[in-house]
Amino acid sequence: MGTRHPNPKSAKIHRTYSVEEIGRLFRVHKNTVRAWFRQGLKAIDGKRPTMARGDAIREFLSERRAQAKRPSGSGRIYCLPCRTPQVPALKMAECIVTSDTTGFLQGICPDCGRMIYRRVNPQKIGTVRGDLDVTFTQLGPRIVDTTEPSVNCDSGQGDQQ
Numbered sequence: 001m002g003t004r005h006p007n008p009k010s011a012k013i014h015r016t017y018s019v020e021e022i023g024r025l026f027r028v029h030k031n032t033v034r035a036w037f038r039q040g041l042k043a044i045d046g047k048r049p050t051m052a053r054g055d056a057i058r059e060f061l062s063e064r065r066a067q068a069k070r071p072s073g074s075g076r077i078y079c080l081p082c083r084t085p086q087v088p089a090l091k092m093a094e095c096i097v098t099s100d101t102t103g104f105l106q107g108i109c110p111d112c113g114r115m116i117y118r119r120v121n122p123q124k125i126g127t128v129r130g131d132l133d134v135t136f137t138q139l140g141p142r143i144v145d146t147t148e149p150s151v152n153c154d155s156g157q158g159d160q161q
């Protein structure tokens with residue numbers, strides 16, 4: 001039976017598999033298997049063509065399944081330098097609200113100390129906040145208003161004509 005979610009247990013732990021064999025085993029295209037290697041499936045060092053051990057395949061596919069169940073990694077923000085979704089330091093994040101439906105969540109990466117961000121819809125914050133302690137900051141039209149005083153001197157001259 002062709003399944004969209006390959007069963008990790010189809011791979012025998014102590015066997016080694018070529019790209020073609022993995023494709024046949026899980027009924028996926030060779031290119032899909034190559035993508036799995038790029039996404040982190042561990043290849044056996046120094047083997048040409050690329051081979052993988054059954055236990056590595058199992059591990060990779062199980063991990064993928066687990067990630068699919070946690071949509072968009074709630075409570076995490078992707079850190080570019082660390083190349084991994086991180087739980088912000090102290091599980092604290094700030095939601096900067098730029099409009100009713102746009103904003104971003106920012107926190108501090110616990111590993112490298114950099115600021116990390118992700119775009120969010122403030123109305124749907126419940127689906128991404130996980131168990132983070134989120135504070136909200138509204139960036140509103142008020143910021144636009146503060147530019148007015150400096151404009152006055154110039155416009156005064158214009159009025160005299």
Ligand SMILES: [Zn+2]
Binds near residue numbers: 079109111112113114
């Ligand atoms: Zn980091």
